[in-house]
Amino acid sequence: MKPTDINDPEYFHKVIDCQYACPAHTPVPEYIRLISAGKYDEAFRINWISNVFPGILGRICDRPCEPACRRGRVEENPVAICRLKRVAADYKNPEVDFRPPVPAEKNGKRVALIGGGPASLTVARDLLPLGYSVDLFDNQAKAGGFVRTQVPSFRLPEKVLDEEVERIISMGVNAHFNHRVESLKAVVEQGYDAIFVGTGAPRGRDLPLPGRSEGGASIYIGIEWLAGVLYRHITRSGPRVLVLGGGNTAMDCCRTAKRLGAEEVTVVVRSPKSRMKASPWEIEDAQEEGIPIVDNHNPLQFVIENGKLVGMTFEKMTLRQEEGGKERLVPLGEPPVFLPCDEVLLAVGQSNAFPFIEKELGIRMTGRGLPELDANTLQSSLPQVFFGGDAAFGPKNVITAVAHGHQAAISIDLFCRGLDLHQRPAPHTNLVSQKMGMQEWIYDSRVSVDRRYKVPTVDRTKSLRDRLLEVELGFSKQTGHQEAGRCLNCDVQTVFEFSTCIECDSCVDICPESCINFVANGDEEELRQRLLVPADDPDQALYVSPPLPTGRVMVKDENVCLHCGLCAERCPTASWEMMKFTYLSPQADK
Numbered sequence: 001m002k003p004t005d006i007n008d009p010e011y012f013h014k015v016i017d018c019q020y021a022c023p024a025h026t027p028v029p030e031y032i033r034l035i036s037a038g039k040y041d042e043a044f045r046i047n048w049i050s051n052v053f054p055g056i057l058g059r060i061c062d063r064p065c066e067p068a069c070r071r072g073r074v075e076e077n078p079v080a081i082c083r084l085k086r087v088a089a090d091y092k093n094p095e096v097d098f099r100p101p102v103p104a105e106k107n108g109k110r111v112a113l114i115g116g117g118p119a120s121l122t123v124a125r126d127l128l129p130l131g132y133s134v135d136l137f138d139n140q141a142k143a144g145g146f147v148r149t150q151v152p153s154f155r156l157p158e159k160v161l162d163e164e165v166e167r168i169i170s171m172g173v174n175a176h177f178n179h180r181v182e183s184l185k186a187v188v189e190q191g192y193d194a195i196f197v198g199t200g201a202p203r204g205r206d207l208p209l210p211g212r213s214e215g216g217a218s219i220y221i222g223i224e225w226l227a228g229v230l231y232r233h234i235t236r237s238g239p240r241v242l243v244l245g246g247g248n249t250a251m252d253c254c255r256t257a258k259r260l261g262a263e264e265v266t267v268v269v270r271s272p273k274s275r276m277k278a279s280p281w282e283i284e285d286a287q288e289e290g291i292p293i294v295d296n297h298n299p300l301q302f303v304i305e306n307g308k309l310v311g312m313t314f315e316k317m318t319l320r321q322e323e324g325g326k327e328r329l330v331p332l333g334e335p336p337v338f339l340p341c342d343e344v345l346l347a348v349g350q351s352n353a354f355p356f357i358e359k360e361l362g363i364r365m366t367g368r369g370l371p372e373l374d375a376n377t378l379q380s381s382l383p384q385v386f387f388g389g390d391a392a393f394g395p396k397n398v399i400t401a402v403a404h405g406h407q408a409a410i411s412i413d414l415f416c417r418g419l420d421l422h423q424r425p426a427p428h429t430n431l432v433s434q435k436m437g438m439q440e441w442i443y444d445s446r447v448s449v450d451r452r453y454k455v456p457t458v459d460r461t462k463s464l465r466d467r468l469l470e471v472e473l474g475f476s477k478q479t480g481h482q483e484a485g486r487c488l489n490c491d492v493q494t495v496f497e498f499s500t501c502i503e504c505d506s507c508v509d510i511c512p513e514s515c516i517n518f519v520a521n522g523d524e525e526e527l528r529q530r531l532l533v534p535a536d537d538p539d540q541a542l543y544v545s546p547p548l549p550t551g552r553v554m555v556k557d558e559n560v561c562l563h564c565g566l567c568a569e570r571c572p573t574a575s576w577e578m579m580k581f582t583y584l585s586p587q588a589d590k
Contacts, residue, residue, distance in 0.1 A: 001524050001553075003546045006495065009429040012581040014541065015558050016490045018081055021068035023403035025427075025585040026050040028065055028081055029491040033443065035087055036484035038477070041096055043088035048098050050585065051085075052122050052168075052402050055160045058086025059472070060151055062248075062279055062397040070488050073560060077452035079486045080475075087480035089160075100129045102172050107131035109416045112192040114181050114356075117145020118398050119389030120198035121168045122405025123412065126588040128171045130413060135192075136173050139180040143169060146200045146390075147398060149227040150249065152256050153468045184357045184385075194384050194412040197354075197371075198401070201390040205349040207244065211302030215309035215344075219302065222253045222347035229256055229467070237262040238342030242312060244268050244299060245347030246276035251283060253345040254291050259467035266339065267293045268312075271329060272319060285471070289460065298329070300336055302344065311340040350395045361385075370394060377411040377421040378404060386411055409588040425586035434492055434578040441578050443492055445565040448485045489563050492580050496554055498545040501575040503552065507567035508532070515557040516567060518548070527555065535559060 006012065014020050018028040027046055034043035047054035061082045069078030092098075109132050113120040116138030124134045142148060143165045147156070169175055181187060187195060204221035206212070212219065218238065220228075222245065228234040237260040243253045246269035254265045267286065269276055273295045276283060287293065297314035304310070313336040317329045352369055364372040364381040371380045371387050378386045388404030390396060414421050434442045456473045457463070463471050475483060507516050514532040521527070524542065528535040535542060540559035547553055568576040 001521060001527060001542065001544045001555075003553075004541065004544050006431075006493075006543075009427055009583065011541065012431070012491075012493050013427075013429075013583045015493065015561075016581070016583065017068040017070055018065040018079075018490065019583065021064045022051075023064065023400045024051045024406065025403075025583065026065075027491070027583065029487055029489050030582070031088060032079070032081070032084055032484045032487045033489070035084055036444070036481055036487075038481070040088050040091040041093050044092040045098055047085055047088055049587075051399060052125055052405070053118060053164045053398065054085050055089035055164050056118075056147065056156060057399060058082060058084075058089050059156050059160070060147075061085070061399055064399070070490050070562070071486055074562070075451065080452055080455070080483050083455055083472075083475055084480060084484060087475050087477075087484075090474050091477060091480075099167060099171055102128045103131045105131065106133050109133070109193045110135065110191070111412060111416075112137065112187055112190070112195045114184070114187065114195065114197045115145060115199035115389075115391070116140065116143030116165075116175075116177075117198050117200050117389055117401060118147060119391075119401040119405040119408070120145070120196060121165065122402050123196050123198070123388070123409045124173050125168045125171065126406060126409035127412065128173070130588060132413075132416075134173050135176065136169075137176045137179045137181050137187075139178065141177050143175065143177070145198070146202070146223070149230055150223050150252065152226065152229075152252050154255070154259065154463060154466075154471050155252070157468075157470050181356050184363075185361055188361065188382075188384075192384070193416050194386065196408055196412065197385065197387045197391050198389045198405070199354070199391045201350040201352045201395040203351045203353040204346065205351060207299060207346050207348060209299060209301050211304045211309075214304045214307065215302045218309040218342060219344045220346065222249050222345050223350060225345055226252060226256065229260070234260070236260050237265075239263045240341045241265045241343045241345060242268055242339060242341040243345045243347060245349070246271065246273075246278055247347060247349075248278045248282050249350075250345075250347035251278045251286050253347050254286055255289060256467060257343075257345065258289055258291065259464055262343075265291050266341075267291060268297050268299070268314065268339065269293065269295050270298045270317060272296060289464065294339070296329075297337060297339075298331070303338065309342065309344065311338055312344065313338050350390075352391060352394065354391075368394070374421070376407070376424070378408045379411055379415070379421060384415065406585065406587050410586060413588040427586055428582070428584040430582040431493070431495070431579050432582070434580055441492075441565055443489055443578075443580070444485075445489065445492075445563070445578070447488065447562055447564050450482060450486055452486065453479050453483045491582070492563050492565075492578050494543075494556065494561060494563065494565075494567060495577050495579045496543070496545055496556070497575045497577070498548060498554065500573045501545075501548055501554065502573055503548055503550055504572065506570045506572065507576055510566045510570040512564065512566065513560045513562055515560045517555045517557075518550075518552045519555055520551070521547070521553045531555060531557060533557065533560070
């Protein structure tokens, strides 16, 4: 293997698994260290710059960072990264203004944002400091998009959403609320220099089964039903409710129905529970509230008696493995199962809808009804029109929408300046020694033995009576400090200087994970198997040094390193050094 190029900004970035997994690449270990030190304002600012909505995401993020967390490789549970984000938001100084300065004199460029969700708000946040005039059009009375209409208040209080949205709107967005855009052509004709479409995936999928039209008064599309609850159009549920679907929307529907008075709420999914798309913690919360999940049941029909919905029939399914290892859901061949109900909530998926985009504009669409986009620039076939969030590639999540917003803002800025959209700014990186002495580090390298702390919640009996009452209470400052101590500081890298190494193997002896090796070089596949502990995860790199005097090379498996610094403490020649790697994603306003 060739020596590792640690000057490649993506090398150490990938070693910071949590940051790498985050679509917005938030510097997770850095803000967790600040929380540990009680510096909540600084921790909040890092989040605000990167993911824009710390208070929102600290509650409802899909947490792609946590499955990637290195802590989960040495014990069962990762660091509570998402809930620590909320700690920064909960304990920041409310008097501090985190907004960047916005110039009073504009640069003469006008940008229109269609839709007021997270992607559009991120575009506005990034472009306003550069002097752009930003007009936002949204059909709701407030910005927030589907975060506002689809996420129940018991998960995300309205005051938190309002605070984080207003922080951006108050930067100088020209907001046109209660304004439905009926024609993109009309917007184009207003002469905007660029247009961003962030209208989400507004159409919930229906289930056209027998009995659907007859039982229509008692059958609801999940996302429309949640919006109806928000706007008080729906204030109660029937006594027995079936929720069809296994995603997060289904979990929100079933928990909301329980709070609206339903006596029995049952979630029904076609596939096994292990295949459900909902986040594991959302499933767990629903089950803790006494909501059963019936899996492997495929809906057949809505049962109507005397013009009234009385239940549904389902066929039982099973997963069958076919030739080639592919699995397929097939019927068991048993008699249909009848489940009684008074209402059905359909949460079986969402799709995009762009009725306001006229064909004559020339925006090419895919067979799935999505715009054809450059995946890097998010530019459509109509050069001045960009897409992001769910409107770009279909339903995802809030943090992905934020990442799209950052990328689209870069593209819009380059486009408006007449520059090549593919010549994108590089990330800002830095590698700084953490050395204070031969065996002392600036950072706390101690590996905590604490297990993940549980987030306290409101008493269930109380929370089920009030749909506006937030269930999770969040960490206290003390618990947040203790949970932050579980972070392994994966941004503090073990940097090896081969020219001073005397190959004494002291680092090999002290390493608690046996991830440091001095071996003969070879091809990667066989070299991985020759290490003290075979490196079986090809997605994580091997750190390989140039040849040493004996002809051997140092090989470190980055996958299991705890960044504890013991190798650097033990090394008699200081060939190992702990150095903090900072990776800041490019943004239009940087």
